[in-house]
Amino acid sequence: MSAGLLAVHALLADYGALLDLGRYDEWLRLFAAECRYAVMPRENYDQGLPAALILCDNRGMLEDRIMALREANKYNIHIDRHLIGLPRITGARPAEIEIEPPFAVYQTDQEGETRLFATGLYRDRLNAAGERLLIAEKLVLLDTAAVPTLLATPL
Amino acid sequence: MSAGLLAVHALLADYGALLDLGRYDEWLRLFAAECRYAVMPRENYDQGLPAALILCDNRGMLEDRIMALREANKYNIHIDRHLIGLPRITGARPAEIEIEPPFAVYQTDQEGETRLFATGLYRDRLNAAGERLLIAEKLVLLDTAAVPTLLATPL
Amino acid sequence: MSAGLLAVHALLADYGALLDLGRYDEWLRLFAAECRYAVMPRENYDQGLPAALILCDNRGMLEDRIMALREANKYNIHIDRHLIGLPRITGARPAEIEIEPPFAVYQTDQEGETRLFATGLYRDRLNAAGERLLIAEKLVLLDTAAVPTLLATPL
Numbered sequence: 409m410s411a412g413l414l415a416v417h418a419l420l421a422d423y424g425a426l427l428d429l430g431r432y433d434e435w436l437r438l439f440a441a442e443c444r445y446a447v448m449p450r451e452n453y454d455q456g457l458p459a460a461l462i463l464c465d466n467r468g469m470l471e472d473r474i475m476a477l478r479e480a481n482k483y484n485i486h487i488d489r490h491l492i493g494l495p496r497i498t499g500a501r502p503a504e505i506e507i508e509p510p511f512a513v514y515q516t517d518q519e520g521e522t523r524l525f526a527t528g529l530y531r532d533r534l535n536a537a538g539e540r541l542l543i544a545e546k547l548v549l550l551d552t553a554a555v556p557t558l559l560a561t562p563l
Numbered sequence: 564m565s566a567g568l569l570a571v572h573a574l575l576a577d578y579g580a581l582l583d584l585g586r587y588d589e590w591l592r593l594f595a596a597e598c599r600y601a602v603m604p605r606e607n608y609d610q611g612l613p614a615a616l617i618l619c620d621n622r623g624m625l626e627d628r629i630m631a632l633r634e635a636n637k638y639n640i641h642i643d644r645h646l647i648g649l650p651r652i653t654g655a656r657p658a659e660i661e662i663e664p665p666f667a668v669y670q671t672d673q674e675g676e677t678r679l680f681a682t683g684l685y686r687d688r689l690n691a692a693g694e695r696l697l698i699a700e701k702l703v704l705l706d707t708a709a710v711p712t713l714l715a716t717p718l
Numbered sequence: 719m720s721a722g723l724l725a726v727h728a729l730l731a732d733y734g735a736l737l738d739l740g741r742y743d744e745w746l747r748l749f750a751a752e753c754r755y756a757v758m759p760r761e762n763y764d765q766g767l768p769a770a771l772i773l774c775d776n777r778g779m780l781e782d783r784i785m786a787l788r789e790a791n792k793y794n795i796h797i798d799r800h801l802i803g804l805p806r807i808t809g810a811r812p813a814e815i816e817i818e819p820p821f822a823v824y825q826t827d828q829e830g831e832t833r834l835f836a837t838g839l840y841r842d843r844l845n846a847a848g849e850r851l852l853i854a855e856k857l858v859l860l861d862t863a864a865v866p867t868l869l870a871t872p873l
C-alpha cells in the first residue's frame with residue numbers, strides 16, 4: 409500500500425499543478441479512457457439531490473468541456489492555485505483506490521490580487537490496474553456556493 | 564521510518580476529514596485511551612503562559628467536549644474544511660513519533676460563503692506502539708485570535 | 719524513488735516550519751553550499767522577464783538577506799504560516815530532483831487577525847548527492863503582486 413499512497417500523492421500533485429499551469433491536455437491524460445467528472449455543491453450531494461453544476465459522463469464530454477473552458481478563459485484572465493490536502497483513503501482493492509482529499513483553490517486577478525475561490529472535497533476513484541494510476545471518477549464537492557466565474561475554472 | 568511517515572500522513576488525512584464530515588465518534592477513535600487535547604493561542608504558548616482555550620486532560624473530557632460541540636453546532640450551522648500541511652518530524656522513538664504539521668481551517672456558512680477561520684500549528688505526540696498510530700497528545704497552537712464561534716469548532 | 723519522495727516531503731515540511739518558527743539559521747542549513755534563491759512574479763517569469771524581487775546568487779547573499787529580514791522584522795511583527803502542497807516531480811536524476819510544489823502563506827498581525835498573504839509555486843532543484851537532500855536552487859514564483867511587507871517575509 410505504501411507505494412500506492414505515494415503514487416496517489418504524485419497524481420494529486422500533477423492534477424493541481426497541470427490545472428494551474430493551464431496545461432489541460434496533460435491534465436486530461438490523468439483520466440482513464442472511461443471516466444466521469446462531476447462538480448456539485450456538497451449540500452446537494454449530502455441531501456441526495458443529483459443536480460450537478462458540471463457533469464461529464466465520459467471522456468469525450470470532458471474534452472469538450474475543457475475546450476469550452478479554454479475559450480471562456482480568454483475573457484476571464486486569472487491564475488488558479490490549487491492546494492490539495494493529504495488524501496483520506498476510503499477504499500483499496502487490487503485494481504482500484506478510493507480517496508477523499510480536501511482542497512482550496514485561490515484565484516489571482518490581473519491586478520495581482522489573490523482571493524480564496526472555493527474549498528471542498530474530492531471523491532476520487534482511481535484505476536490502479538495499469539502501469540500508472542488514472543482517474544476513473546472525480547466528484548468535486550464544493551463547500552462554497554457557485555459563483556459566476558465558476559464555469560471558467562476546472563476544479 | 565518511511566512506512567511511519569506514510570502512516571502519519573494517513574492519520575492526519577483522517578483527522579481533518581472526519582472533523583469536516585462531522586463524524587466525531589470516528590474522530591475520537593484516532594486518540595489513544597490515555598490522551599490530551601489542548602487548544603491555545605500560539606502567543607501564550609511561546610511566552611510560557613499556560614492558559615488554554617480548551618484543555619481536555621483525558622479521554623473522558625474529550626468525549627464530553629465533543630458532545631457539547633455537537634449540541635452547540637445545532638445553532639451554528641457551518642461546514643469546516645481542514646487543510647493540514649506536510650508534517651515536520653520533531654521526534655521519533657520506537658513507540659512514539661512527534662510531529663508538527665501546519666494547518667488552515669476554512670468555514671462555509673449557510674449562504675455558501677467561505678472564509679478563512681484560523682491558521683496554526685499542531686504539536687502532536689503519536690503513539691506508535693500498537694497496530695495503528697494513535698494520538699497521545701494534540702496541542703493546537705492558534706495563530707488566529709479566538710473568535711466567538713471557536714467553541715463550536717474542533718480544530 | 720519512493721524513499722526520495724518521502725525525503726522531499728520532509729524537506730518541504732522543514733522548510734515551511736522553520737520559516738514560520740523564525741529559526742532562520744536552521745532554515746539556511748536546508749540549502750546547499752552552492753545555492754540560488756530568487757523570488758519573482760510568476761507573470762514576469764512566464765514572459766521571460768528576468769526581473770526578480772529578491773535574487774541571491776550564492777549562499778553568502780542569502781545569509782546577508784536573512785540578517786536584513788531579521789532586522790526588518792523587529793518593526794513588522796507578525797506570524798507567518800506556510801502551507802506547502804504536495805510537490806509535482808518535474809525531474810529526477812541520480813543526484814538531483816526537481817519539484818514544483820504550490821504554496822499559500824498566511825500572515826497574522828499583532829491583533830491576531832489572519833490574512834492570506836500570497837500564493838504561488840516553488841520551482842526547486844534539490845541536491846540528492848549527499849546524505850540528505852539540500853536545496854540547490856529555489857525559485858519562488860508569486861501569483862500575488864508584491865506588497866509592501868514582502869521584503870520582511872521569506873517565502
